[in-house]
Amino acid sequence: MTMAMTAPAHVPAIPTIPDSAPFNAAQRAWLNGFFAGLLNRGGAGAPAMQPAEVATVSSDAEEAMTWHDPALNLEDRLQLAEGRPVERRLMAAMAQLDCGACGYVCQTYAEAIASGEEKDLTKCAPGGRETARKLKELSSSIVPVASVTVRGAPATTVPAPVPAPATTPKGHDRRHPFAARLLKNQPLNAPASSKDTRHIVFDLHGSGLTYRAGDALGVIPENCPDTVGWLLEALDASGGESITTTDGSTATLHDVLLRHVGITQPTVGLVQLLGVSASDPDHAQALRQMTAEDGPGIPEGHEVLDLLKRFPSARPSPAAFVGALKPIRPRLYSISSSPKAHPDDVHLTVAVVRYVNAVGRQCRGVASTYLAERLRAGQKAKVFVHASHAFAPPADANVPMIMVGPGTGVAPFRAFLQDRAASAGARGRNWLFFGDQKRDHDFLYREEIEKWIVDGVLTRLDTAFSRDQAEKIYVQDRMLERGREIWAWLQDGAHFYVCGDAKRMARDVDHALTKIVAEQGGMSAEAAAAYVSDLAKSKRYGRDVY
Numbered sequence: 403m404t405m406a407m408t409a410p411a412h413v414p415a416i417p418t419i420p421d422s423a424p425f426n427a428a429q430r431a432w433l434n435g436f437f438a439g440l441l442n443r444g445g446a447g448a449p450a451m452q453p454a455e456v457a458t459v460s461s462d463a464e465e466a467m468t469w470h471d472p473a474l475n476l477e478d479r480l481q482l483a484e485g486r487p488v489e490r491r492l493m494a495a496m497a498q499l500d501c502g503a504c505g506y507v508c509q510t511y512a513e514a515i516a517s518g519e520e521k522d523l524t525k526c527a528p529g530g531r532e533t534a535r536k537l538k539e540l541s542s543s544i545v546p547v548a549s550v551t552v553r554g555a556p557a558t559t560v561p562a563p564v565p566a567p568a569t570t571p572k573g574h575d576r577r578h579p580f581a582a583r584l585l586k587n588q589p590l591n592a593p594a595s596s597k598d599t600r601h602i603v604f605d606l607h608g609s610g611l612t613y614r615a616g617d618a619l620g621v622i623p624e625n626c627p628d629t630v631g632w633l634l635e636a637l638d639a640s641g642g643e644s645i646t647t648t649d650g651s652t653a654t655l656h657d658v659l660l661r662h663v664g665i666t667q668p669t670v671g672l673v674q675l676l677g678v679s680a681s682d683p684d685h686a687q688a689l690r691q692m693t694a695e696d697g698p699g700i701p702e703g704h705e706v707l708d709l710l711k712r713f714p715s716a717r718p719s720p721a722a723f724v725g726a727l728k729p730i731r732p733r734l735y736s737i738s739s740s741p742k743a744h745p746d747d748v749h750l751t752v753a754v755v756r757y758v759n760a761v762g763r764q765c766r767g768v769a770s771t772y773l774a775e776r777l778r779a780g781q782k783a784k785v786f787v788h789a790s791h792a793f794a795p796p797a798d799a800n801v802p803m804i805m806v807g808p809g810t811g812v813a814p815f816r817a818f819l820q821d822r823a824a825s826a827g828a829r830g831r832n833w834l835f836f837g838d839q840k841r842d843h844d845f846l847y848r849e850e851i852e853k854w855i856v857d858g859v860l861t862r863l864d865t866a867f868s869r870d871q872a873e874k875i876y877v878q879d880r881m882l883e884r885g886r887e888i889w890a891w892l893q894d895g896a897h898f899y900v901c902g903d904a905k906r907m908a909r910d911v912d913h914a915l916t917k918i919v920a921e922q923g924g925m926s927a928e929a930a931a932a933y934v935s936d937l938a939k940s941k942r943y944g945r946d947v948y
């Protein structure tokens with residue numbers, strides 16, 4: 403069977419079953435619907451819709467999902483989901499950030515796994531290995547669904563039908579982003595620093611968008627034009643090729659690659675497509691192996707361009723190529739301003755991602771370099787507000803806050819402190835732990851922070867500059883030095899917050915907090931862990947980690 407290919411404005415090609423295929427009208431209609439749904443929801447190897455576009459089984463309003471709180475630890479989340487259907491337990495295993503890194507939100511990623519439509523259990527980046535392990539364990543109990551193979555296309559499984567969203571959102575959101583003008587892009591590190599962090603300001607005037615301290619801003623980036631150029635060269639395409647979109651309109655290949663699809667991370671579908679299009683049998687074999695059930699997987703750190711370079715005989719048509727990529731993914735950034743201080747604009751604190759990848763090629767993070775290098779002041783970017791579920795300053799401005807935010811982790815705490823500074827009569831004490839590499843180069847927002855101390859907004863500041871001395875000093879080392887005071891603040895009802903790197907820092911801070919509770923509270927390790935877990939359940943332990 404062959405499939406007719408068209409590719410979309412914002413989502414690439416949806417294949418349809420041709421009339422000549424051996425199916426009756428009802429079967430054809432069902433299969434067309436299935437493929438459209440599969441491609442739109444990011445099934446194996448297929449382009450996925452943006453997270454909020456994914457249909458959901460039921461809304462939070464209809465069903466309480468008490469585990470949907472990033473502050474809770476994995477065990478507590480799973481406990482809250484106990485006895486619920488497998489898709490809810492799978493959801494509870496995720497980081498609950500709805501960050502979109504997986505191409506879904508937590509609920510719809512879980513549903514896609516439960517339906518058999520999504521095979522990749524490692525997509526929850528903030529949840530890391532712990533989540534992946536749990537997903538594997540939980541999904542082993544799922545009964546596999548029927549398998550449909552389309553000749554010349556990746557094998558796939560039939561998912562359970564998922565109803566369309568019940569309501570159309572009003573105003574600007576992930577599906578209807580606001581075109582916000584860039585007002586500022588200022589370096590926050592000294593020129594001699596090895597880091598590049600930017601203070602980014604967008605104008606929200608006239609958008610109707612509102613936000614709260616603790617929310618994040620979603621940015622829909624454009625890809626790097628150099629990468630687009632290299633891909634076109636590798637595909638031997640001019641970029642002017644016309645790509646037909648699902649809504650019947652056309653766009654040039656260049657435009658689709660620049661604005662509409664993710665062009666860095668290879669999808670399983672792309673590797674399968676390269677495999678079937680490779681004229682060199684060795685290339686075809688190596689590509690097939692990568693996606694085989696027990697194969698090695700797509701080599702770590704390889705981007706799409708690296709695969710095209712490594713397998714020069716694998717050259718699919720431009721339409722098929724973009725059809726195998728996913729729609730470009732929005733990136734979230736913790737908002738570093740308070741609407742009380744900046745009602746018409748929104749501030750971000752962005753670490754620019756640049757690194758040399760596994761094959762020695764200089765790579766650039768798509769969104770962070772879009773914001774830092776390509777978007778010019780006065781130009782507009784597509785943004786939306788991503789409300790946080792449980793990460794906000796205490797409702798009572800008299801309650802103390804302990805904030806641990808090294809590097810870009812300081813972002814939401816700048817917002818929290820602006821919030822408190824702007825709230826007349828707020829008497830709550832505020833304690834910030836900040837860290838980065840070098841005091842002279844990397845003390846982000848130093849002047850503002852020091853002014854808050856002078857003004858009495860910031861009660862305490864502890865800094866950990868990791869590379870100012872031979873031995874690394876991190877924020878959790880400072881916490882341990884101040885264990886007695888931290889315990890006293892907690893006893894006074896303080897809320898504890900951590901923001902920044904999830905993989906190492908937030909985990910180590912959690913261990914330090916538990917150790918402090920055990921030592922200062924005279925508790926066993928188990929009792930201390932239960933105390934910290936209760937802090938999270940009672941919304942006194944907020945985590946905004948990535």
Ligand SMILES: Cc1cc2nc3c(=O)[nH]c(=O)nc-3n(C[C@H](O)[C@H](O)[C@H](O)COP(=O)(O)OP(=O)(O)OC[C@H]3O[C@@H](n4cnc5c(N)ncnc54)[C@H](O)[C@@H]3O)c2cc1C
Nearest residue numbers: 501733734735736751752753757767768769770810813948
């Ligand atoms: C809730 C939330 C809040 C966030 N807040 C902030 C914030 O305030 N500030 C901020 O800067 N970021 C924040 N992030 C992270 C942000 O969303 C993006 O993930 C980040 O900017 C990278 O996006 P990018 O498009 O530039 O990089 P991408 O193009 O997405 O590339 C990132 C990928 O590059 C690879 N990579 C990165 N570094 C290396 C390396 N050294 N070696 C090898 N491979 C590497 C990894 O595969 C990584 O996944 C937040 C994320 C979430 C979920």
Ligand SMILES: NC(=O)c1ccc[n+]([C@@H]2O[C@H](COP(=O)([O-])OP(=O)(O)OC[C@H]3O[C@@H](n4cnc5c(N)ncnc54)[C@H](OP(=O)(O)O)[C@@H]3O)[C@@H](O)[C@H]2O)c1
Nearest residue numbers: 753808809810811837838839868876877902903906907910
């Ligand atoms: N998902 C993504 O694509 C993405 C994008 C951007 C950032 N991130 C993550 O978010 C983090 C934020 O980057 P950033 O520039 O804001 O700051 P950062 O790299 O986290 O560094 C801030 C400070 O934290 C220190 N640190 C390193 N390991 C630590 C640990 N285990 N515990 C406590 N502190 C530790 C660093 O020290 P040293 O460097 O001296 O060790 C540095 O002094 C990055 O580390 C990265 O992991 C992820």
